[in-house]
Each structure stands twice: as structure tokens, then as C-alpha cells.
Amino acid sequence: MTRHNPYYGYNAYGHSQSGDVSREPVYRQQNSKTHFVMGLAAGAAVAYLLSNKKFREGMATTGEKAWSAVRGEVEELKERLEDTQAELEYYRNLHKGDK
Known part of the structure; x- marks a missing residue:
């Protein structure tokens, strides 16, 4: 039975255990463009949400309600x-007189 394991044969740093250090680490070989995109x-979505006035007001209102609940x-x-x-x-004090 053979298992497909893309990390088999690599050490913790992503280098081949066969001694061939000229190859790039595994994390750089796999989907680097996909990770970048x-x-x-994700960065664009966060920037949009933080620049959206309604979102900020909603977050502030939610934070105030949560803080009020915690204080209560x-x-x-x-x-x-x-x-x-x-x-x-x-x-x-009730049982002091018994002694």
C-alpha cells in the first residue's frame, strides 16, 4: 500500500533528505502564486472592511454592547x-457561642 505524502523525504526545513540541497524547499514549490493571490x-477584503464607515460603526456598537455585558x-x-x-x-458568628 502506497500513500501519497508530498512531504515524504523532506526534513523539517523542507530540504530533501537525500542530501540534494539545491532544490527549493517544499513550501516554495507548492502553489506560491495561489498563496500570493x-x-x-484577504488584504483587500480587510482594507475594504476597515475603510467602510457602516462596518466600523457596527463594530463599535457591537464592542460597546459586549463591554457593557462584561461590566454587568x-x-x-x-x-x-x-x-x-x-x-x-x-x-x-452564629456558632461562636457554642464553644
Whole structure:
């Protein structure tokens, strides 16, 4: 059974293990133009989104809502912690007279 493995025979740096160092590394041989075009398209998409006023406003609104939710949850957590501390103090004082 033979498996198709494009990296078989190459070390971690992409060089041939047969000692032939004149060949280009594997990552440079495979789809370099495709990777360039995909990177170019991704960069253009990010630039477009960041320059779009509606997108920026929507992101700012979403960020504000998320931050408000986080602040509210932190405040709720603080209240629960204070309540728990008060209960512990109550039970400690309740059983002090038993000793």
C-alpha cells in the first residue's frame, strides 16, 4: 500500500533528505502564486472592511454592547461574592457561642 505524502523525504526545513540541497524547499514549490493571490484578496477584503464607515460603526456598537455585558457580569459577580462573605461571617458568628 502506497500513500501519497508530498512531504515524504523532506526534513523539517523542507530540504530533501537525500542530501540534494539545491532544490527549493517544499513550501516554495507548492502553489506560491495561489498563496500570493489569496493573501492579496484577504488584504483587500480587510482594507475594504476597515475603510467602510457602516462596518466600523457596527463594530463599535457591537464592542460597546459586549463591554457593557462584561461590566454587568463583573458587577453581578462582585455582589454574589459580597453576599457569600456576609453569609460566611453570619455562620461563623452564629456558632461562636457554642464553644
